[in-house]
Amino acid sequence: MQFMLLFSRQGKLRLQKWYVPLSDKERKKISRDLVQTILARKPKMCSFLEWRDLKIVYKRYASLYFCCAVEDQDNELITLEIIHRYVELLDKYFGSVCELDIIFNFEKAYFILDEFLLGGEAQETSKKNVLKAIEQADLLQEVSQTPKIFT
Amino acid sequence: MPAVSKGDGMRGLAVFISDIRNCKSKEAEIKRINKELANIRSKFKGDKALDGYSKKKYVCKLLFIFLLGHDIDFGHMEAVNLLSSNKYTEKQIGYLFISVLVNSNSELIRLINNAIKNDLSSRNPTFMCLALHCIANVGSREMAEAFASEIPRILVAGDTMDSVKQSAALCLLRLYKTSPDLVLMGEWTSRVVHLLNDQHMGVVTAAISLITCLSQKNPDEFKTCVSLAVSRLSRIVSSASTDLQDYTYYFVPAPWLSCKLLRLLQCYPPPEDGAVKGRLVECLETILNKAQEPPKSKKVQHSNAKNAILFEAISLIIHYDSEPNLLVRACNQLGQFLQHRETNLRYLALESMCTLASSEFSHEAVKTHIETVINALKTERDVSVRQRAADLLYAMCDRSNAKQIVAEMLSYLETADYSIREEMVLKVAILAEKYAVDYSWYVDTILNLIRIAGDYVSEEVWYRVIQIVINRDDVQGYAAKTVFEALQAPACHENMVKVGGYILGEFGNLIAGDPRSSPLVQFNLLHSKFHLCSVPTRALLLSAYIKFINLFPETKATIQEVLRCDSQIRNSDVELQQRAVEYLKLSSIASTDVLATVLEEMPPFPERESSILAKLKKKKGPGAVSVTELEDNKREGGELNGGGDRGPDTAAMAASNASTPSPSADLLGIRSAAPVGAPPASTGSLLVDVFSEAGPAAPSAAVNDDGFLRFVCKNNGVLFENQLLQIGIKSEYRQNLGRMYLFYGNKTSVQFASFTTTVSCPGDLQSHILFVPLCSETKPSNRITQWKAITSSLSP
Numbered sequence: 001m002q003f004m005l006l007f008s009r010q011g012k013l014r015l016q017k018w019y020v021p022l023s024d025k026e027r028k029k030i031s032r033d034l035v036q037t038i039l040a041r042k043p044k045m046c047s048f049l050e051w052r053d054l055k056i057v058y059k060r061y062a063s064l065y066f067c068c069a070v071e072d073q074d075n076e077l078i079t080l081e082i083i084h085r086y087v088e089l090l091d092k093y094f095g096s097v098c099e100l101d102i103i104f105n106f107e108k109a110y111f112i113l114d115e116f117l118l119g120g121e122a123q124e125t126s127k128k129n130v131l132k133a134i135e136q137a138d139l140l141q142e143v144s145q146t147p148k149i150f151t
Numbered sequence: 152m153p154a155v156s157k158g159d160g161m162r163g164l165a166v167f168i169s170d171i172r173n174c175k176s177k178e179a180e181i182k183r184i185n186k187e188l189a190n191i192r193s194k195f196k197g198d199k200a201l202d203g204y205s206k207k208k209y210v211c212k213l214l215f216i217f218l219l220g221h222d223i224d225f226g227h228m229e230a231v232n233l234l235s236s237n238k239y240t241e242k243q244i245g246y247l248f249i250s251v252l253v254n255s256n257s258e259l260i261r262l263i264n265n266a267i268k269n270d271l272s273s274r275n276p277t278f279m280c281l282a283l284h285c286i287a288n289v290g291s292r293e294m295a296e297a298f299a300s301e302i303p304r305i306l307v308a309g310d311t312m313d314s315v316k317q318s319a320a321l322c323l324l325r326l327y328k329t330s331p332d333l334v335l336m337g338e339w340t341s342r343v344v345h346l347l348n349d350q351h352m353g354v355v356t357a358a359i360s361l362i363t364c365l366s367q368k369n370p371d372e373f374k375t376c377v378s379l380a381v382s383r384l385s386r387i388v389s390s391a392s393t394d395l396q397d398y399t400y401y402f403v404p405a406p407w408l409s410c411k412l413l414r415l416l417q418c419y420p421p422p423e424d425g426a427v428k429g430r431l432v433e434c435l436e437t438i439l440n441k442a443q444e445p446p447k448s449k450k451v452q453h454s455n456a457k458n459a460i461l462f463e464a465i466s467l468i469i470h471y472d473s474e475p476n477l478l479v480r481a482c483n484q485l486g487q488f489l490q491h492r493e494t495n496l497r498y499l500a501l502e503s504m505c506t507l508a509s510s511e512f513s514h515e516a517v518k519t520h521i522e523t524v525i526n527a528l529k530t531e532r533d534v535s536v537r538q539r540a541a542d543l544l545y546a547m548c549d550r551s552n553a554k555q556i557v558a559e560m561l562s563y564l565e566t567a568d569y570s571i572r573e574e575m576v577l578k579v580a581i582l583a584e585k586y587a588v589d590y591s592w593y594v595d596t597i598l599n600l601i602r603i604a605g606d607y608v609s610e611e612v613w614y615r616v617i618q619i620v621i622n623r624d625d626v627q628g629y630a631a632k633t634v635f636e637a638l639q640a641p642a643c644h645e646n647m648v649k650v651g652g653y654i655l656g657e658f659g660n661l662i663a664g665d666p667r668s669s670p671l672v673q674f675n676l677l678h679s680k681f682h683l684c685s686v687p688t689r690a691l692l693l694s695a696y697i698k699f700i701n702l703f704p705e706t707k708a709t710i711q712e713v714l715r716c717d718s719q720i721r722n723s724d725v726e727l728q729q730r731a732v733e734y735l736k737l738s739s740i741a742s743t744d745v746l747a748t749v750l751e752e753m754p755p756f757p758e759r760e761s762s763i764l765a766k767l768k769k770k771k772g773p774g775a776v777s778v779t780e781l782e783d784n785k786r787e788g789g790e791l792n793g794g795g796d797r798g799p800d801t802a803a804m805a806a807s808n809a810s811t812p813s814p815s816a817d818l819l820g821i822r823s824a825a826p827v828g829a830p831p832a833s834t835g836s837l838l839v840d841v842f843s844e845a846g847p848a849a850p851s852a853a854v855n856d857d858g859f860l861r862f863v864c865k866n867n868g869v870l871f872e873n874q875l876l877q878i879g880i881k882s883e884y885r886q887n888l889g890r891m892y893l894f895y896g897n898k899t900s901v902q903f904a905s906f907t908t909t910v911s912c913p914g915d916l917q918s919h920i921l922f923v924p925l926c927s928e929t930k931p932s933n934r935i936t937q938w939k940a941i942t943s944s945l946s947p
Contacts, residue, residue: 077459119325
């Protein structure tokens, strides 16, 4: 995968994960262009399109578009399921996730994504294992918040 | 669920985000952001050392602001400080900031690398994972230099935790992609391959991506992975849906892993070992069988996962291209998908079939679906699906269905999306040329193309049709007639005028007998479009007019009138003016013989690779045209060169060259672009060259004007070529010394005797060039001999 973008129906970027080195300017341009292209598509159209020299796989969940750019030889259907798995993970973590959760807890969204995908490839496809890793991190967090009276 | 975050809350952050969301305008937002930035700046510069929590909060706010799209130029130091904290959340935010806002400040990079190194050697799996994630997210060369040797060790060490192994594998992959030279697998190869047997599916999933990438670059070193992959795959495919527990996705066992295994196998040819191959074929058949079974779940995720594996398996079958049975089954399966309810599946089926069409085993099978594909082209509502259908038609085209397909593509072109028209035009042109049995059909098709999508008909296309018409006697009359009729349409595309002008100029005499297309009528028709055309077209038309004077002396007076008028001979464009003046003079003073020789019919063009193919290749990238290339290699050559008689010109040339020629080829000075003298057998050919330069540039058979200028930057290539002789140049330069090899190739089947070459060097270059003939005067037929020139100049 080259990058993943999450954006609202108004075109606001909620999450951007880049797996290839690109300058800020290039990233902004790509985001703008791609968001426009996808927002212009009608609901019944297929989830894949060719854009520049990449394949784009996207799906809309409620008010958020999840959009991935993969290379020519990558499997589109499995990428669609990567998107779905990510949504499931967010859903399990936040409990019925909605766009607001991702806005206010953007850093968590990135952390969860990192546990699932790394360098553009799926690293752990077991939902249980990914969530376990996140929970462990949260536990560490709580431990580190032990009130100062005990120190 | 509303805005309550888990864990520690970071209330300040939530408040800030709310504020931003409540801003009513862009200006308000910017104001709020600037206020916050000032606040954070002062806190960072302040006297009191910030505690970890505050630092974390502010760094997070900066991150948020950056992700909104504003630039952040401070905070990196604080983020790096967070890295060295022992608190996990602080570290986490620090790493996130660094990953997102990668900075090329070398000081910071050193510090970051230090922190990462500490975390990697900390033996704390969560810290190690954080560090590995950061390296994978950034993947810069400095990181590769620092860690490329450490990570493989972590990957294969026995005591590494599974989650760390996963991260290590993909981290290594990222480093390999960005800096392949720094990642040396060497001693780790077999251990990495062995990861395919790991009992933890997650480790296998991660490792396999790494192995796939490494195999592509070093197939031999990693080829032991093939048998391991096959056994893993067959275990998964034959497992019941409860076996793999959490790795089962909506009743599909390990779909991601299966797809990755199938991808890995596509890096290698079919396994040689019979047992392994047998198992693999069995696997593939099982996958194909499962596709026919009723689905275990109605959810789209189930079918997507199942079909993902199916499509990947089909890709593998196509890649192997050796099992006819499987290929045909794959084709049938795709055929079923072509009519599926779901648009996604139809799209993917069309895409897959394109690759299938190029395989000889399944080409016929693919063709059986032509009606469905044509239907898709006409009725699909999604433009990307229609485009795939067009691509598939192009791929499945062969002699039996060429006419039908070209007709369909032409009608599609009439309503096609503008962005894809140019490509479609190129494809139709290529198909029409390749499968034309009857060249009048070809001419019709191209003229139709110009009529329908004239704007998108690039030069290569209409140059080609002219080349073909000139090379084939049998279609010249037809071409003249058709072009004449086409020009009579009230609104005529400029490309049509160009083609028409050229063809009537050459072959107008073939239809001049008919009173409806008498010379004067032809001239008036062309001239009526004259003022509507751009300069290059007008230049072409002027050339056509002078050719008319030659062909039809009765039109001389009329045409001379036109040439004489002010708008031509005083035209502001230099080219037009020059042509008008010269043609006028030529028509007045030249005798009929000279005129006839000068304006001789164009000789046939030499066969060379279709520039249209080259253009399509350039547009689509190398992969797309492989199908046509395969077929090009298969087809017989010589379809372009028409047989039969040529004009007297070529006969004269051939005759004079059979006897002792002495084509003295004047070599150019290295930088001048003077045209090389062609064999002086007839003055006609020389002048024709001159005229052909004045006409459309490409059809020039002899001189490649811009070709010479090429050599300013390029060292090797063909310097000059005509039907007798080819001169190639190969040069190398080092500082102030240069060496130039000239290769003369005798293209005829007769010997050249007394072949001499002279080098004329302009001016002071003379003293600097040492010319060394490397071999003798006689040139045996069809051979290439070599001359050497060494140049040295005083300054590099």
